[in-house]
Amino acid sequence: MDFTDPNNFPWLIPSVSTIMTGLIAFAIAYQAIYSNRDIARKKNSIDTILHAKNDGKLRNAITVTGQIHNNADKTIKSFAYESKKFTKGASEFRYCLNFYEYISVGIRHGIYDEIVMKESMCGTVTRVYERCKPFIQTLRLQNQAPTAYCEFERLAE
Structure with a gap:
């Protein structure tokens, strides 16, 4: 049998073309799925950014965090203790930290x-x-929760 003669393999050309068509279709489908996931991720990001910009409670929490941070009479760390858990500053810190977590x-x-x-x-x-790092560290010690806000910490650092 002569392997160089294409007449000996009439089934080869349709088989190869079918395989090539399948591979091309797979590549196009894969690219479309990947592209759609990327677009969805970016859309989710933009939606969340817009939500954050319009979230008055978050903006207030960030403002309160800055005010307490800049106040020589108060320390952010003190708001992590159980006795101050439900005070105005502690609620804002938690809201802000939970959002970023x-x-x-x-x-x-x-x-x-x-x-x-x-x-x-x-x-x-x-x-x-x-600003909230001392609060987070104290909260972790108070609650024996070494992983509190660890994802936020990882992102910030």
């Missing part, structure tokens, strides 16, 4: 686009983290 977990799991979120929120995230 949620964002951080979403970034880690691919729900949000990290680049979009960092470009929009980097300054606020790092500033809030630096």
